């Protein structure tokens with residue numbers, strides 16, 4: 200397992216081995232990764248083919264399930280992944296999950312940037328899921344879940360974003376400006392012109 204999504208993470212770098220500091224077992228962490236990889240693959244399919252009704256709820260549920268220690272029930276995590284794959288299969292038969300090991304073993308800048316996006320999406324999903332339970336939703340927010348998940352699995356987007364950060368003088372700007380710049384890079388026209396969520 201590899202998990203470094205919370206401040207309890209082992210040695211400040213990542214929980215590995217049989218279980219995490221929070222008690223999450225390695226198989227649970229792996230199932231959470233599989234669910235995330237399945238969602239990223241579905242998001243990429245939706246980017247090409249459009250998002251059918253109900254798909255955003257799948258993303259909200261799946262992202263919420265993978266937040267830190269929200270759900271350690273392997274069967275329920277696997278059921279979520281099965282629902283996601285079923286939807287993907289309907290849209291693009293034969294599509295494979297995104298392999299999260301690619302992210303965890305990527306260049307540290309890319310890994311950091313994509314993780315920032317992914318963990319942010321998970322946090323957003325916690326609020327969006329509860330809002331949905333109260334009868335509220337926002338299409339713009341829903342679509343951003345799909346955009347963000349597709350970006351996590353998009354190698355060219357991450358590389359382009361890191362290049363742009365490297366070329367800018369972000370050290371002289373306040374943290375808020377850096378956050379805005381990262382957000383803008385994720386919405387870079389060269390990538391988002393071809394989206395069709």
Ligand code: SF4
Pocket residue numbers: 202203204205206207208209213214218219220221222223267268
């Ligand atoms: S959620 Fe658990 S396994 Fe993941 S970094 Fe935090 S303590 Fe470690």
